[in-house]
Amino acid sequence: MSARSNPILPGATLGVLGSGQLGRMFAIAARRLGYRVHVLSPDDDTPTGQVADVEVKAPYDDLDQVAAFARNVSVVTFEFENVPAATTEACERFAPVRPAGSVLHTTQHRLREKSFLRSIGLPTTPFHAVHTLEELVRALDTIRAPAVLKTAAWGYDGKGQAKILHPDDAPRAWDSLKTDEAILEGFVDFESELSVVAARGLNGDFVSYGPIGNTHANHILDVSVCPAGLPPKLNEEAIVMARAVLEALDVVGVLCVEFFLTRDGRLLINELAPRPHNSGHLTIDACVSCQFEQLVRAVCGLPLGSPRQHSPAAMANLLGDVWQHGAPRWDAALAMSDVKLHLYGKQAPRPGRKMGHLTALGESADGAVQTAVEARDRLSRVP
């Protein structure tokens, strides 16, 4: 048995690259299990840094600082997919990186990601690579409008995307992206959006949550609910696909598969996120082991926990917009006893910025959604 397959036991130090809310909730789960946490990112007083043992402020491409960081931890993980390859390679010299840099390589680039999914026989939105305006015009002969043009890399929450309703929109869409590598996707007139959050251990064990039902507002996740109320066959299909993805990528950690459910009942994969996911936040309050604890267990080579959900649950995101009429009325939301509040410790509540979330537990999924949305409404209601 190599040293790298020995379990990393409580008391050891875990390293996380990236310092947002996902890192924060990972660090909280790790500390609950008795680990120490070091975080590296270009910022300080961050959501993760506030709850970590050590916060290192350094750019991801400062490879000396990155190497020094990795030397002090037993394993390195990350909370966002745009970590440069050189950074994970610098870490890998001193500590295992889980999931591996190869998983990031595939998932941080939409063309590589979709080509990978196609290569293992999984259904995706129809797509075409685009490097010039001429290519875009030609691609629109195959992928007919309406379509979405997206930058191949660095996109999130609808950023770096332009909708094309008519072929005449091509020049405007191409200019707006300011890139030389894009992907044209057919616009899916979906029935709903779903996600499966899954974890895979060092020994190949697999657990999953969901499918979780997701609704977006302005391209940003708004409300998630689980169970999503799908027929059992679709639930099963989504989980089988998620498992195929984690196994083909040899993921050790957590990965989320986002799906579109088409109006004729087919599941198409929209994208992959090689980390805990916003839609999985409800697992903190609704499941035996949450997505963040699974990540701790997986990267430490420990057995995974039970993902069993003990009651229907819904999550409503709290964006900076909630602050627009003054301080939110936390007491009014917390007066609803089935509601749990999670705030990420961010100072500036800018519109569209994820500041926290509310999870509501209920007798039914619909009831949980109503409670979560009502609690959020109460935050900005004048007494």
Ligand code: AMP
């Ligand atoms: P993405 O960053 O690719 O996940 O896109 C953000 C959101 O935009 C998705 O969750 C969808 O609501 C919408 N969207 C993205 N791509 C498509 C597509 N090909 N068809 C329809 N809606 C899309």
